[in-house]
Amino acid sequence: MGQEALDTAIAREIWASRYRYADEPGIEATWRRVARALATVEAEPAVWERRFADLLADFRFLPGGRILAGAGTNRQVTLFNCFVMGTIQDSMDGIFEALKEGAITMQQGGGVGYDFSTLRPAGTAARHAGTIASGPVSFMRIWDSMCATILSTGARRGAMMATLRVDHPDIEAFVDAKHRSGELTHFNCSVLVSDAFMAAVHADADWPLVFPAAALDGASGEGRGDAVRRDWPGFDQPVACRVIRRVRARELWEHIMRATYDHAEPGVLFIDRINQWNNLGGLERISATNPCGEIPLPPYGACDLGSINLTRFVRDPFTSRATLDHDGLEETARLAVRFLDNVIDASSFPLPSQAEQARGSRRIGLGVTGLADTLIMLGWHYDSPEAREQAGAIMQAITHAAYRASIELAREKRPFALFEVARFLDRPFVRGLPGDIRAGIARDGIRNSHLTAIAPTGTISLLAGNVSSGVEPIFRRELCRSVLTGDGSRESYRLEDRAWQQWRAGHPHGPAPDTFVEAEALLPEAHLAMQAALQPYVDSAISKTINVPESMPFTDFEAIYQRAFNLGLKGCTTYRPNPITGAILQDVDTATPCCGIERESD
Template sequence: METERAGRLEGLSEKIFLDRYAWKNANSNETSVGDVVLVLTKDDPKFPSKEVGEVLAREGNKVRIKLRSGDTIDSSIEKLTLTIEKTPEEMWDRLAKAVSSVEDGADKRKLWQERFRYILEDWKLVPGGRIAAGAGASEELTLFNCYVIPSPEDSRGGIMNTLTEMTEIMARGGGVGINLSSLRPRRAIVAGVNGSSSGAVSWGGLFSYTTGLIEQGGSRRGALMLMMNDWHPDVLDFITVKQTMGQVTNANLSVCVSNDFMRAVKEDLDWDLVFPDTKDPSYDEQWDGDLEKWRRAGKKVMLYKTVPAREVWHSIMESAWKSAEPGVVFMEYYNEMSNSWYFNPIISTNPCGEQGLPAWGVCNLSAVNLSKFYDAAKQDVDWDQLGKVTRWSVRFLDNVIDATPYHFEENERNQKKERRIGLGTMGLAELMIKLEIRYGSPESLMFLDKLYGFMAREAYLASTEIAAEKGSFPAFEADKYVQSGFMKNLISAYPEIGDAVTKRGMRNVTVITQAPTGSTGTMVGTSTGIEPYFAFEYYRQSRLGFDKQYVPVAQEWKDANPGEELPEYYVTSMSLSAEDHIRVQAAIQRWVDSSISKTANCPNDFTVEDTKKLYELAFELGCKGVTIYRDGSRDVQVLSTKKDEADQSALEKAVTDTIEETTQADSAETASGQQQLINGETDTVTAAGNLNAALPQSLEPQVFDKEYKRRPQVLSGATYKMNTPFGMAYITINDINESPGEIFLNVGKAGSDVSAMAEALGRVCSLFLRYGDHGNKVMLLIKHLKGIGGTGAIGFGVNRVESIADAVAKALEMHIENKEPEVVYEQAASVKAVVPQRSTAAELPVVPQAAAYGSKPYSTAGSSSTDLCPSCGSASLINIEGCKTCSVCGFSKCS
């Protein structure tokens, strides 16, 4: 992709512009010769393809089009997107006129139309997607990207009402955030129907399913965030719900964490899972999901369960480690920092997490393109120009509040009460490369503090100036407003802001938000949001087709320095440590009154313990939320690069999904696919690599015989006795040439499902260990088996066993390290006992089941004779009255 700095768009940039943001002509039948159109060249529901071209001829419903590539194709009118606007200049004119139209008087409208046109010119300010698509083009389209709607009323009618509100917003292009904590927990009594509730998580599944229908019915995906507070009795089910296929597939998930919970984790305290007394006479009228408000009213709260706080925290960390969800939002801290703390509490975030909002709150977003503010002569930021664009951009967004149509009175009432805006940035990584500052370095943290502090000062002073002219937001109370955590920090750094707020007032309750800007950033050809570049050369698969992408700032350097490696300040997201990501996020968060969409990328060998340390570091540094992505933790991941140890499932998907597009692009350079929800759009991006080289090669029989290590008649090794969630496991590891080459597993009763799967695991591990040069094969096997979780876990600390596979990994570690860990027995008094030095039959002591950390109440004695239940997955299928029946969920093979 190439993007000329004058604003002209080419390649993918032009396609994104015409498809998403240019003013559309609703009647494609008006197409005529000479029109520039977007034509559907591949009508595939999953991987369609569109190209830009010019109409050469038309005969009835048929058209002949010359594509930008030079090819000529025949198509039909139905496959064309006809736009009124062909260039960004036309869009800038439309936006400047529409957003300035709410100014009082012709002179002011003319003045601000000129100023808004100036900041839009050359993409200095890039409006949020909904503003770009809707302002001045339609009185039906919302100019707000995302919404938070009130937590559902805890009744069937209330839930259906929330579903309707969500659907109406998504149908108009908005994403939605919902906090499910108002819904009673699973199995709670519902007196009106003499039954019990299916629980908050199941209703979340309904919202998720409906979001998927909206995605299928339109060209833009519905975007949904589901959240739950840490005190809710269903929180553990919520954390792990995505581990059950099909339950929640079209929503992002986050847990709202309190300061008390984090203290309980740090001090290893118990944590109460509670819910209001649903029998309270005023429950239906007063309960809205705010537990503290309920308690302040003197209402009764029911204790459902007490669990170790670290058990809940471990569950969150393990799930995030496995699949990047759920995220964590430090919601109590968020509200302490929030400028609306005294009148409008934050209850949820939008789908991408950058905007915490009250009930009926909205995202009103645009981004300053920092790459445009590099002063090459001074090798510095053009501070004067940046300050001017920042100040005028605040007024631009404030005007959007009055220019947008409102489809819900509640949205209009709330937004005009607080006038919340979110000015963000894109192009940060590109600017830092031009300044030769390495992203994530100590030098960069100092630079970011200066840059974003400067922008916060300019933005807040601009809001006070508008307040002096037009009035403060109606809920403004100066003495309370300046007491928020954010304002205290801002005023301590810039006292003049405190004076200005006191004298002039404040036009907007919040001013700054750091959104991901995925589609708009890609359109204008710069780095998205505050993220570093993922790669400097990659492929992008979306509903517009398959496109090879080059990062201009890197390509320009390569062209000027052929054959040389990029300098060290050209960093990518995976070349940074996870801690670097978090420290950058924290440095910027100091100057952001809302929040930040940011992902901490982690290597594949990042552990669950590493994840815990990272999240706790984020809390200590003042981040409002955390999301990580561990490379390879999903079969279809956000971004991927070619590794020495390629993930086979991702490779197979890449081959399946991209082979046709690769052929069309006349290129065979692709790697594993990935998906990312960006501004409500699902995109697939594939990093550049060599597909042919990555394809599995067929093995000749003689090669296999040569590399396969035959089993000698006699082998020596050791047997390890380890307690697992499915009973006692006897794991025998035999050595070939002083390295593990054979594994036998004895778990469960002979003939049971558990025994069969254990035997299969042992055979596959043995085959893996005995084929080829050993090298790091043992460590590779340990890495892939360690931490695999099942329906329960048993043991503490280093002795915690997640599954049979996890037990094999731990036994292998002990075997190659030739040592035993120190073990804590859980008895009436804690007694430490050191296991004797390993012998031929080393044995790990059994941790009593009742004390098992995070385990389910399986009986050790019984689990060895049970099979896996196909319904709930627990090892509890036993023979009762001639039929195999689950003792946990009641499933019966005879019914």
Template sequence: MNQIEEVKRLVCAPKYLEKGESFKQGMARIAHHLSDNTEHFNHTKEMLEEQRFLPAGRVQASAGATRVTTAFNCFVSPTILDSMDGIMEALAKAAQTMRLGGGDGFDFSTIRPSGALIKSLGSTSSGPISFMGMWDAMCATIKSAGHRRGAMMGVMRIDHPDVEEFITAKQDNGKLTNFNISVAITDKFMEALRNDDNFDLVFPVGSDNVYKTVKARALWDKIMRNTWSYAEPGVLFIDTINKKNNLYYCETIAATNPCGEQPLPPNGACLLGSINLVKYCKLTPPDLFSPTPYLDYDKIKEDIPHIIRMMDNIVDRTVYPLKEQEVEAKNKRRMGIGITGLANTLSFFGIRYGSPESISFTSSLMEVIRDECYRASIELAKEKGPFPLFDADKYLGSPDSFIQTLPDDIKGDVKEFGIRNSHLLSIAPTGTISLWAGNVSSGIEPVFSHEQERTVYMPDGNGAQQTFVIQDYAYSEWGIKGELSDEIGAKAHIDMLTTVSRYVDSACSKTCNVGDEVPFDDFKDLYLRAYEGGASGCTTFNVSRLTKSVLKKVETVKDKEGAACYIDPETGERSCSD
């Protein structure tokens, strides 16, 4: 039994469709609002109706709709100034961003540590973690527009004097529940860790004002112990992010959006959307014996220019919570096109997730998507002009930036014609939009279960719940049972993360599941493997340790209220407010 249509009606339709609007009417609304001409409208409408491309939830909810919400899923706060006025201003701007449906990321490293002197008052600071509580309360109070949970990412640099308190900040049940938290790890720290050296905690950032000196290995172990037991904090390799950044010459990144797939500068904003790979899984015209499976690369290449054009139009056709976000978005025209349904697609071809064959398949796939997205943006630049902050010499000038991974012919075209969008690629978790598409496997994650019970809050507003049975897309549509996340080795998770990261100019949101069969020392090595493999960050989930006390039924998934991008304690599945 598969009750996916009923779940889509109760969970997805209220998020993405206007009242009384059918699915086809909703897709026509989006296509009409975001198309340039009749040909583009017709192709986009068909693509959306067939769900070959899944714009992020904010796009589907807002494009051409009567309700006023932003089409941008991802924001990062302006720099939080180290004063009461600065903190309250940042808090107010975060509230405005969430009120219009945006998720927000924050770098709290700019706030002076606990116990630091406040000369003007003759008192001492309570530190950034205490101020995070104000953001948490605000997020719980403001219900984001369009049935969307508030979502926040809190980041602190590894060299901030309060980082040890930050690492354990969410151990207390009920504290900072609307935050995901991540530690921004620097190359300097990783070098100290390698050499088993001491490491200085300083404030302000980049100064030589040392508050405390610690053993790098002890601090690393504290992060690892906490994430081993509580799945947080995540880790961001912040220097990797900034070196890789195509816009290294005009911005510095200190935080990410709530699920980590979009490292963004202060006031940064980014659009998201995912190519639904299962819709390109085809069989050759069947003969009597053995039809051959293939991935329709021709159709992918045909769709991508329409996707890039559609998403680029959003920049000029949406509302922004803050003027600073609008300026930032229009100056750089960032977007994050990703994929979903990877695990289902691998199953379609009989490829085991995490195997060498899956790595090779995924590399070839992502190379095509990377190159076609960049080519489409170059073609759009010929027609509409490059993004305003484009400078060919600088954009192509860093030996470390992502642009250097592109083929020479694409780099040559960038130099000659410019490019419409500074960034084009990102891997989002795609929790709800993947459900909307028939419960395809989310993003680049493996399948969590072939059949789940999902408890849904009913729309009567009285808190009534009903449980439905839903099946994984590959199982329901093709009768295929692919590998489950807890059947895949931890290193295979990391290898998939680092493989995809090589083809993405922003970042990947992926949760790497581990169990108690992985010794703690090996667990720590996973993070080193991610760092050395060039990942922008890493998040793990210890299925055995974190489910023993709460697991009632292995394949039960419940909708949550008041969480950021939470990891479901019963499945390890990351679910974001998309």
């Protein structure tokens, strides 16, 4: 068995242009290379090489793209898909040092996320030089040019995330930054929305736009009538901030929503919720995520990602006997934890600070892909209580198996370096774990501070035969998609969803069941409800895009984000076709060019 395991033309192109190393004859050789590389950190490499190879076989477990591309090669690359970079110091030296760190990280294969909130708002005077600041958005353009230059050729697009606080004085400029076609094309942008801001929106109150007073004029700001105290990136304690101006919270919220409605960005991150549910919330403050949002990270944090392909665990699909192999699923989750934990020791890092952060917390992000196809194979409609219950049960089983595996690893190899038993057990997510898991943590510690995250998995899902991506519904049963090839050009392919292909093979003339629902047929509430069903069992976050029709009224669109906040989600991203970005994917019958942007890092 060699390249025949890749049974679609697009899978063969993706493997050849992104993941094949040297003269590997097929994907199985790639799997063997990766398994061997990650087993080298074990006391018994031969044993674990066999187990890791079995884990990868038949696309049961899909490691992040950087792992497939880099493990076991002699390339100077990182095995981590993405990083959140360090706090940008508000000085010319600090800004360009951060730019250099980003360039080094991207050159070695990692996407980057930055919080630009530390940069002074446009029009304010520098504390010492007396020059006038140009604001965060102007410096984002430098990052965008750097990204385009670093990745001007090859089969991967540059991936960056930019965040800005909702109380930063340049928030409106940030919200409008991508209104023109071709502007900041390498960035995904998200606003850091606080609980206090949402309360001000609901109360129709004024909202202060602020910046640390000491960074503006060297004064503390204490005792001034126009100062408030805020937690701010770069400061260990709440700091006095000067109120630059005030706006109506509801008008600012509508501005954000209108931009997202018209141009598909910015996304929204409910940042207080992210920090509240962070397993290391007592040790760190998060203000940025990786480019797709599934891993909120502290400065210099890294994404160590892998996804379980749920479709491989369905027995007797499309029949009344269809079931999920829960034992196999849990065993795969346990082995995947060890696999991803080994990545931390096997990988090189672009920067020493990234290695220190990864080895200190040993964060991993085990997720799922193929959820929609799996539900269809089991006979469930994506928008049904039964489907949400099934999905939640699947994620709960994976998460609990992962935590138990991490406890066993801690007993064998020691807990993560930053582990403090009382503080860890007191975190909200950990408090909700079963008693045996909490007892195991108290007794043996835990190897990894975080264990689960759900990534978009677009490319690796294509590699696995076009299973539905992540937890998204099927976009189309048949569609057209273009991918970047090895020479940097784009090639278009016509695809069939994996479950649809399997159904048609067994039922060439029969009508399709109504479980084959496509994304555009689902109401936004169905997307939100599925995300809400999974989030209680995900200790990081979920990358989820709600596709909405161009005809949706603005008031209905804005209500999606209000509903996401009320459901307790950590963030919300929507996509409505628009003149700037077009449509992400196209039906096979359309005459327009295939595909637009790829909203993923690999």
